[in-house]
Amino acid sequence: MATKTTKWGILSTARIGIEKVIPGLMKANGVEVVAIASRDLAGAQEAASRLGIPQAYGSYDELLADPEVEVIYNPLPNNMHVPYTMKATEAGKHVLCEKPIALDGDEASLLLDVPSDLYVMEAFMVRCHPQWQRAREIVLSGELGDILLVQSAFAYNNSDPKNIRNQLATGGGALMDIGCYPIVAARYFLEKDPVRVISLVDRDPTFGTDRLTSALLDFGGGQRAEFTVATQSVPYQRINILGTSKRLEMLIPFNAPLGGETVLRLDDGKVLGDGALETEVIPACDQYQLQGELFSRVVRGEEELPYGTGDAILNMRIIDAIFRSEATEVWETVHTSVSD
Structure with missing residues (x-):
């Protein structure tokens, strides 16, 4: 029986996406990359042509409005991870977001407002290797x-x-x-x-x-x-x-x-x-391919989400504590109570 295809859209022409993640997705079973966006339409078109992606957009919002796209891969700069992940979920899309998922734990906690029927996972591809x-x-x-x-x-x-x-x-x-x-x-x-x-x-x-x-x-x-x-x-x-x-x-x-x-x-x-x-x-193996296949299975309801927003929030809180320790020069407690 053929695997149902999950359709992906890529936010930005970031190097990690162009060189590693998208090629992995293109090889992945049950994954179809249907669109890519950039703030520069020419850049999006060039990437789409080079990678064999059918649709290019000159803005991120245009891609988020595409009804064909089910999953967003978000490799934007770190300060844009949460804002555009939230925008994507507001548009009804699931999101695989690059690490670190936020600038700090408080910002990451905003993801707790994502509707329960939409999945957000931080892109630690190493856990798929x-x-x-x-x-x-x-x-x-x-x-x-x-x-x-x-x-x-x-x-x-x-x-x-x-x-x-x-x-x-x-x-x-x-x-x-x-x-x-x-x-x-x-x-x-x-x-x-x-x-x-x-x-x-x-x-x-x-x-x-x-x-x-x-x-x-x-x-x-x-x-x-x-x-x-x-x-x-x-x-x-x-x-x-x-x-x-x-x-x-x-x-x-x-x-x-x-x-x-x-x-x-x-x-x-x-x-x-x-x-x-x-x-x-x-x-x-290709750990980016395996990551794409895993998240697509989750989106299709074939597998439970192994690492959700709670996991991502906690990782940011550990980073926060490390930075606090830099300033205080003493041990800092990690706040581990997170509601997913």
Whole structure:
């Protein structure tokens, strides 16, 4: 039996959409990208022609008014995520919104007003990747023993003042852009939320954005997560999950190579220097394709929404607490009571 097609519209010609998300959606089973919008009609038409999208619009509101579109993918700048996600739901559309979903937890909480028959999901494509799913399966199996620590690093080098990641007013900086990933990783693997956080932040003197941010998250019961993210560093990424019996290492946890294999490494530490290392190869996939297929199944009523607005709000509240700790230089409590 053929899968029913869910029709998508793309808000903006943002690079993440053009280079990664839309190509993934075009390959996805049960997904049809029918329209793309930009504030510049020529830009939308050029992207539509290049990607094979039938309809181009010169404004976001025109796309939202298209009755054929059922799902909106929102990769607009961070300060436009909530406003246009709300506009999309007011137009009766479901929304897959890029991360971080808002500028702070209060703004994210506005999404609680979205009608219950419409779905909004934050686009953490990593949770759709088989390497993450297999890693959590190993964690939950008990093979690592009692989990003590989720340790993450994520860094790139970008000092372009025109790049939106270096613009404070629109939600730039290391914590907002990439720090949200280690937070999601810790919550995903520990299957709980932190109760308090403390941070150390270094800001670019010109941009005002955080360029080197480290945080320690206390999950209670002796479990913790620690991470460092950087925007002006040698590119690097890694996750290590330490248990009482073994550790699990993910080599490319966040920007997994499209069409390439990924590797999980297990080590019981009996021989230092990785001498007891065991590897498990995860077959190639496109995590953006898998994300599109998952959300389309949710929209069609074939699957429950795994991560809704409550999850997104809580992630923002953790980021808020990390920024508060930057200012106070002490532990800050995470407010975890969210009604979805």
